[in-house]
Amino acid sequence: MKKITFIICLLALLSANTKAQTLFSFDHQKVSVQEFLKAFQKNNPTVTKNKTKAIQDYLELYINSRLKIHEATVRGYDTLSQIKTEMANLRSQISGKYMHDQDLLNRLTTEAFQRSQKDIHVAHIFIAFQDKNGFNNKAAADKKRDLVLQRLQKGDDFLQVAKELSDDTTSNKNGGDIGYITVFSLPYPFENAVYATPVGKYSTVVASHAGYHIFKNLGERKAMGKIKAQQILLAFPPGIDAAGQQKMKQLADSLYDRLQAGDDFSKLATTFSNDYITANNNGNMPEISVGMYAPSFEEKLATLKKDGAISRPFKTAYGWHIVKRIAVTPVVSDAENEANKLALQEKIKADSRWDHSQDFIFDIVKNKIGMKNYPIPDPLLWSYTDSILNKKPMPPAGRKIQSTDPLLTIGDSTLTIGDWIKYAQTHRFKKDGSGPENLVTVKNNFFKQSMLDYYQSHLEKYNEKFGSQMKEFKDGNLFFEMMQREIWNKAQTNLSALQEIYQKNKSKFQWGKSVDAIIFYCTSLSAANTAHALIQKDPIDWRAIVDKYSNQIIVDSSRLEWSQIQSLKNTTPTKGLLTKPVVHISDNSASFAYILQVFDKPTPRSFEESKGMLVNMYQQTLEENLDRQLRKKYPVTIHQKELDKILH
Structure with missing residues (x-):
């Protein structure tokens, strides 16, 4: 029998949850009612008739399985190298998903799906912390922020205020209009502000490392999805005057008339379009998603209601456009679509909104496991670190520190100055390669990583679901090892026993x-x-x-x-x-x-022709004998009161 297949089947039989009333016990082992019922319901999900007999029969099978696992443990099979290796491999494969807040992931997935169903037209006012000379001047930024808010509260037009006061250099042209956005278009704090703002209203002030941000919801539409389109662009050359623009419009109108008469869009795009990248590809544009182009362009594209529809010529700051809709991929509207959920979750995990997915671990370490930070002054630690990593002279105070001195204790594990040096050696530079990282940041990250490492190495203790999964897999391996050694191998190799069964039962074969x-x-x-x-x-x-x-x-x-x-x-x-x-x-x-x-x-049937049936018969005999031996070795006490509750 293939081991993986066997263990998967057995995991349905053995499902652990020990926080319940005891159903049966043996050799100081207790098995709960809930544990048994969970396994029974997995294996008998549709039992409606004669459920009492089904439970009684399954209980016998379940007890026999638990006794085999216990005997395997007593024999030390759990210390076998192959079982320890398989347990370690499983642990490395599945522990990662328990190191992040799954409830948070579910909430963020639901939120992202809901936000994906609409696009929001947004305008933006930015107030920089830095002044024109590049110096931080938060007081001036605060004053300007208050002025902007006074203007908006007074009822002044948001776009006009943006033109006059926003530090975004494009605002004097577009009034802060940044077009349509959807989920994942903006940094998460900005996205939250936009989606919390009703149509026609402006948001609360959002602070970033660069300055203050205020958004206005200019309007909403059903999510555009992704659109494949072709384009003919008659681009405005620099310095073109109104007469020149009008002349280009006449050409655009004539091309539109030719298209309406049945001329080939690809041919005209190749011949006339000034967008040389798309012109060389028959006018085909990269797939268009929300926010890629100017709002006026997207809005015109969204008015094309069917594949093959062609727009009238329209003007943007870039020139005269004619676009043809090829195909639309709408956003997924089914909240239960698993492929879409996975796609959203991949984006969530790559986004800043996932930065707090491990905060629950830090809370558990601080409040449940316990940690102690040893009072080594930071300047002393920095001096010692510089002397080791940067080969700087050791100051007299630094000589008081030893690599074996404790720096941090988490639970029953102590991390030393030496552990800190090893971490700092590989994490002391910024990820972008721009230079050394601040040592305070490196130390904070060291503490966080140490908490994560401790939690992961003790995951069975602090995550019941993970502990149950590991126990089930271990039990499956032990059961398989017991069956392999005591039943399957013996039934396959004991030819004399098979011959004896054959001779005694020839008439049956x-x-x-x-x-x-x-x-x-x-x-x-x-x-x-x-x-x-x-x-x-x-x-x-x-x-x-x-x-x-x-x-x-x-x-x-x-x-x-x-x-x-x-x-x-x-x-x-x-x-x-x-x-x-x-x-x-x-x-x-x-x-x-x-x-x-x-x-x-x-x-x-000859002996060879009967061999498959003989092996099955012998396996059954061997297993019945083993079950009797284990029942004798480990007498089972069934708690009848709890069993009666299940049966009736």
């Missing part, structure tokens, strides 16, 4: 009505039909046909009872019969059979 047959297994019904037609023409040459289609057909030649051949259903076989292909619903593969010989009367 009979062929029913059977055939010698070649079974052709094909990847699809189409492949089966092709092979069937060729073999029907020349059955003797079936090997050559199989060789020709070896990537689509495999064969098996054996003796089988009529009932074992699906394509023989409702058919009496004859020598030379080629059955019709049948489809296997589980994977849409197909098979058919070529009958070589027919046996229409029962005949004895």
